[in-house]
Amino acid sequence: MASAVALLGASLLMVLLWMVFFWVPTEAVQGVIQRIFYVHVPAAWVSFMAFGIVALCGVMYLWLKDDRFDRLAVSAAEGGMVFTTIVLLTGPLWGKIAWGTYWTWEPRLTLTLLLWFIYLGYFMVRNATENPERGKRFAAVVGIVGALDIPLIHVSVLWFRSLHPQPVVLNAEGPALDADMGITIGMGVLAFTVFFFGVMMLRYQLECARARAELLEAR
Amino acid sequence: MNAYLRQVYAVVRKDLLQELRTRQRVATMGAFAVLVAVLFNYAVDPTIVRIQNIAAGLLWMTLIFAGIMGVGRTFALEAEDGAFQGVLLAPIPRDAIYLGKVISNTVLVTVVVALTVGVFGLFFQLQYGTHPVALALTLFLGVVGFVALATLFGAVTAGTTLGEALLPVLLFPLLVPLVVYGVGATGRLLQNRPLAEVEGNIRILGAFAVACIAIGAVLFRHVVED
Numbered sequence: 001m002a003s004a005v006a007l008l009g010a011s012l013l014m015v016l017l018w019m020v021f022f023w024v025p026t027e028a029v030q031g032v033i034q035r036i037f038y039v040h041v042p043a044a045w046v047s048f049m050a051f052g053i054v055a056l057c058g059v060m061y062l063w064l065k066d067d068r069f070d071r072l073a074v075s076a077a078e079g080g081m082v083f084t085t086i087v088l089l090t091g092p093l094w095g096k097i098a099w100g101t102y103w104t105w106e107p108r109l110t111l112t113l114l115l116w117f118i119y120l121g122y123f124m125v126r127n128a129t130e131n132p133e134r135g136k137r138f139a140a141v142v143g144i145v146g147a148l149d150i151p152l153i154h155v156s157v158l159w160f161r162s163l164h165p166q167p168v169v170l171n172a173e174g175p176a177l178d179a180d181m182g183i184t185i186g187m188g189v190l191a192f193t194v195f196f197f198g199v200m201m202l203r204y205q206l207e208c209a210r211a212r213a214e215l216l217e218a219r
Numbered sequence: 220m221n222a223y224l225r226q227v228y229a230v231v232r233k234d235l236l237q238e239l240r241t242r243q244r245v246a247t248m249g250a251f252a253v254l255v256a257v258l259f260n261y262a263v264d265p266t267i268v269r270i271q272n273i274a275a276g277l278l279w280m281t282l283i284f285a286g287i288m289g290v291g292r293t294f295a296l297e298a299e300d301g302a303f304q305g306v307l308l309a310p311i312p313r314d315a316i317y318l319g320k321v322i323s324n325t326v327l328v329t330v331v332v333a334l335t336v337g338v339f340g341l342f343f344q345l346q347y348g349t350h351p352v353a354l355a356l357t358l359f360l361g362v363v364g365f366v367a368l369a370t371l372f373g374a375v376t377a378g379t380t381l382g383e384a385l386l387p388v389l390l391f392p393l394l395v396p397l398v399v400y401g402v403g404a405t406g407r408l409l410q411n412r413p414l415a416e417v418e419g420n421i422r423i424l425g426a427f428a429v430a431c432i433a434i435g436a437v438l439f440r441h442v443v444e445d
């Protein structure tokens with residue numbers, strides 16, 4: 001099941017790549033670089049969705065103390081961290097050409113960077129306890145507080161920017177979307193989401209197998 | 220409810236009494252705040268920037284760094300000799316322990332912030348603006364929000380092998396709203412801007428503090444469970 005979903009996701013990604021490189025029209029103002037949009041935005045969507053899953057599973061874990069929720073949370077967090085890294089790598093590449101700079105304190109950029117660090121804290125806490133059960137609880141707490149704080153961070157960095165307008169002519173959103181571009185970005189979101197869930201499920205199975213192995217070793 | 224407040228008070232009293240007898244945390248935090256102001260003096264070239272113009276940012280950074288030192292010690296002190304086990308064995312709810320610790324830490328960090336503000340006034344001829352009460356309120360609400368999060372994560376890091384070194388990693392990303400609105404309000408108050416300009420910031424700082432306390436009170440029991 002899990003590998004089937006992951007394979008489906010991977011094939012959708014192939015279709016997406018074909019669409020991005022050969023099918024979708026080139027954006028009039030930004031040119032070829034705008035094609036990174038079809039990777040960048042779906043990756044960002046998946047990273048935030050993953051963090052939602054981490055927080056929800058964290059709540060369920062603290063509530064029911066069922067290890068399965070923790071395994072699900074850590075699987076989502078690992079996927080989320082990978083996709084957040086993709087966002088942070090593709091963003092500056094696009095920004096360098098579209099905005100003229102690799103880094104700017106654009107609110108969404110800032111938020112993604114902080115998200116990456118919250119994920120980092122999540123894993124550091126998890127791995128820095130002698131008692132694994134304690135690490136799971138700590139990680140859940142970090143995930144929950146992080147998810148609750150993210151909207152606040154978003155609002156505050158938006159507010160901060162409104163005081164200091166960027167000397168940027170180009171808008172990140174670009175012009176209203178052409179229908180073909182809409183289809184491609186829709187395909188991107190679909191492919192990334194399916195692929196993410198496939199990988200997450202594989203990771204979850206791995207975590208379950210590891211737990212079983214530990215149980216057998218203990219016997 | 221009355222009984223609950225008494226339990227919170229018992230924790231506050233214990234923490235403050237301990238601090239009063241050792242004076243460890245206030246002394247280290249206070250010395251840190253003063254010495255960092257000395258270093259700031261040499262870190263900023265007055266022929267390039269006026270230190271008064273960036274005082275708000277320096278003030279908040281001092282608050283956060285000194286606060287991390289002080290609050291991080293809360294649980295480290297009690298980890299010795301298993302003293303915290305005793306606190307947990309006491310027949311009081313975990314959130315009462317958390318609230319008690321938040322209050323005692325707030326008292327300590329507020330003392331240090333007051334000292335820092337005084338030292339900045341002395342060292343950098345910092346004028347406190349025309350609304351000192353609003354300035355004090357801004358800083359106080361910032362301290363409460365900071366302490367609420369730092370106490371929760373201080374309990375987390377005390378339970379890890381990395382200890383207090385992990386605290387900034389967990390805390391700093393979450394403190395962004397605090398710094399944005401806190402420094403925004405403080406900077407404008409120091410420049411004598413009208414109160415109406417910072418009212419919104421102070422409200423948000425208050426809301427942030429309340430939200431952090433609520434989150435901490437709910438989650439604290441899961442942190443100190445064992």
